[in-house]
Amino acid sequence: PAAPAKPGARLLELQVGPLTDLTLADNLVELFKEITDLGTIEPLDGGISADGMRRFKVLTSSTDNDLLDLFTFHVSREQVKLLPLSEGFGFHEGAPGAPVETKKDEDPGYGFFDDAPGVPEATAAEAKAEAPKASVPVPTAKPAAPARTEVAPRAGGASPDQSTLRVSVEKVDQLINLVGELVITQAMLAQNSRNLDPGLYQQLASGLADLERNTRDLQESVMSIRMIPMSVVFNRFPRMLRDLAAKLGKKVELVTQGEATELDKGLVEKITDPLTHLVRNSCDHGIESPADRVAKGKPEQGTITLVASHQGGSIVIEVRDDGRGLNREKLIRKAREKGIDAPDTMTDQEVWGLIFAPGFSTADQVTDVSGRGVGMDVVKKNITSLGGTVEIDSAEGYGMKVSVRLPLTLAIMDGMSVGVGEEVYILPLSSVVESFQVQSDTIKTVGGSGRVVEVRDEYMPVVELEQVFNVPRFDFEHVSSIMVVVEAEGGRVAMLVDELLGQQQVVVKNLEANYRKVTDVSGATIMGDGRVALILDVGSLVRRSRH
Template sequence: MVTLDHLRATYFEEAAELLERAYAELAALSEGRAGEDTVHALFRAYHSIKGGGGAFGFTRPVGLAHVMETLLDLVREDRITVAPDLLALLLRGTDMLADLLAAERDGVAATPGVEAGILDALESAAKIDHIAREQAAPVQAAAAIADGWRIEFRPHPGLFRSANEPLHILRELAGLGPVEVVADPSRLPGINRIDPEEAYLSWTVTLRAAVARAQVQDVFEFVIDDCDLSIDALDDATEPAATMAERPVATPTAEPAPPDIAAAPNASPLAQSVRVDVAKIDRLVNLVGELVITQAMLAQHEATLPPDLCPGLTRGLETLSQHLRELQDGVMAIRTQPVRTVFSRMPRLVREVAGMLGKDVRLVVTGEGTEIDKTVVEQLADPLTHLLRNALDHGIEPPDAREALGKPRQGIIQLSAEQRGGRIIIEITDDGRGIDRARVLARARERGLVSAEATLSESEIDELIFLPGFSTAETVSAVSGRGVGMDVVRRNIEALGGRIRLESRLGHGSRFTLTLPLTLAVLDGLVVSVGRDAYILPIAAIVESLRPRREDVRDVVGHGQVIAIRGSYVPLVPLHTRFGVAGAVNDYTRGIVVIVETDHSGQIGLLVDDLVGQQQVVVKSLEANWRRVDGIGGATILGDGRVALILDVAGLAALPAVAIPAAPPRAHLHLH
């Protein structure tokens, strides 16, 4: 049963999407990327927010949206130009609209009169053309009320999908006065081709009543974007519209000929969508994960049978595996969403913080359509907020300082996202002052984070900013200085199975690169054996595998061993020494070295006993089922029912060797 609370929740979801669209269109205007429909799309966003909010009695956001809609209507009529000051005003208005809607959503009363200033500014901007309006007033007044109106109402095919009903609209017109309604069924297809979810009829309505045009327009307020509409005043010379009985009506044949697709450009099906509760999607993802595990178990048992015993079973399992992969890809696609939902909040943050700091900064956003697992998206907001505030406060210089350095007064911060293989790469780049490594090192020594005798490389100095409590700010402000932020960023990103990397040039700026998994639910992995244990290496991290020769391995004093590969040396990490696995291969010439790529340490070689095979695995949280383990990113269930740990290859490089017990205890772990 659909309740009012359900409808309210749906409205707020749609309003959030409309606000994202509004911010995107405003960004297009500010960056000179506006197209013919940009202003119209912006107008429709505010109009839809107003229309839906009015149904729930959200007076304050509706009032603000109405004023912004009025202002944009003047822009559409070329009576106002979108100058930078007007664009800034629209951005402020959109920010305020977002705040008012958030207050209504959370059931919290917004501060009384908080929107008064922006309302005054918007109304003032709308009166810029008051002279033109006063000159046109007599003409408008004459046309405002007429003895009657001729209305042509042609719904778009998807009208019903926006929960509108033409019959209600016609009845509302009849409430204004006597009407003559003529239906046009010419778009009706044959009965066997009718889609009950599409609108086919259109109407011509003659309203014979002295009412204002605005009253007629209000009837169509909620369908204005879903129809073709014309409203013309009747006069004495206007021929009365024929009644339904007087006008010949084209009757469609029972079996019309199929239309010529090439001659019907509007015949393409409309994109359709349906809102689904997130809990239902998560349940579906979990069920598909269980199917993947069951399929792996069946394949494990089938492998023990003689090949000619049951060939039909083998073929069936192969087909099942293929269909299951397609099903899984489809379900994962449902679970993903564009990073736009997070990126759209960042321009406002940059504007507000830059204003607080007295800096002129432009945010350039690209790749906002990149899709990523919804769980990852939901947890990106805080890290991105910290990184952008850091770039604004520590990176971008004040306008006068930039000018003195020969830079443009306006600083640039770039926020981008892209998919590379099985990972999502998000970059935050600024053209500010960069990292002053001498100052960072000095501050770390002052706080006892680094010993006075320590000699650090540039990358090791950069890593200091991620230490808890570290800050180079001289004073504590509302933006920074308390040493809380960058360590939280790293912890949050690593909790998502991702990594963060910093690159910087003094005087030229910095770049933070976030590498995140495409999905947290499933991954393609390589099963490797170490002693009696099995581990999973993410396929996306693997470069190659090889069996090393004795002469390829070298000892490095204080740094363990390295392996020579095509003229370069890669650190060698025996996996059994990192997890204390007994009974593993100690002789690297009898084991397999898997070369993997890490974000911080470059390539490393993992020594394992053997390669078992590639397998798609369902990721289970080890922390939720047991506890956090360094070097482990999760767990899964193999086809034989054993629990296998999924390796965090980036964390393995820094993991120290541990003592190997003679008889290691076998822990029992149940994953849910």
């Protein structure tokens, strides 16, 4: 429920539009309701007008700028208007946050029907006495109000109590687990039915096809229960960044991409604090002052970009800025002052990783913005506790990018199963580009150990899964001739496999919780025949080929 409005609340008319996509206005209102400290909102005169405008009445104690910032994050400022609203357009009696003065002391004339349940006897008798004079019985005094158990739905839509249902997270997790087991069982039935004659078992085949379709719809619906869009997290930053930039005397613009990318609710709650620290770091350490930026030939307004996306079986959140970037020499010098071993032969990635050392800071003096007693080591620790990784990329003078990669602990995804020897591996279908048959003479050796293959005038590194996982082979004369091109993290590799087994839905099980972390493997699944197959981490294999 919405929090009561603070003292000094005022009534406003909010106009959003004109909008061709009217569902966008509904999403904006839902966003407003989630941030309860801004006040309450409900449709005005049905909420929809013929010219595509949406009108709402808002009870709030927030400033106009705060309200406009919330909405103009999604639509232009010209599409949002705030107007004073007459006191006659108050909220319904008993609505959350309604001012006391809007409640009426006397009934406006719409009383209870004669002999209706709950009508006081005196009121009923008076209504009967007045019956010859009026067609509608009207009570002379307001009866003692019985406990109101439910509010009639408004014209603009269902009340929150009717449109939402509170369910514990444990019940949802149990439901997701059961659906995962159902998908495995459906895969077993599908595999066992392949040897049956479809002519003799036509009804069985039809039923299994319906089961597969319904299972897919069911798992998609169940998986979406715990998912909320990243916009819920991103919308917290504009106001914070505006205040922080003003405090530091900087001009900063926030750009977001992928707000519709959905994350697990529990993951969103735990990733908010690390992201907040990264954004503050970018504003404080990364973005230069307007004078310095102009002197370097940059626009005086810096840009911080938040990007959320799904890559393979992972969720990637990036925090980018176009500021000064990291200084290699300064990081090495600071590390040596802290007693950290930092030879000059370190690669750039190893130098960038120094900022994750406990107590490490490049700030000359700690302020309430810079450091605040919480370093990047705490950020990395929090993300690692979620089973994620943090990567830094920087170019001095041009900016810096921090990538937070979070693996899915439980999901159902589409995968391509490939065979290598007697083993079966799963490739995320979203990472697979193409597959083709290759002749052994088209694979070239580079530098004595590396191997590449030419695919349409482009040379790609070859990854032999047989060697990566030391797959035992008993048919020594067999030569792998199938390659699957996969893409991740901006790079492509060609994987050498024995056969393509097909495409199917697989339940992703967290390998670390049941065994331990395995390099180049993101998870495991149970196949239709009961065997365990490993789900490959395509991003890790691409990084492996680069090294």
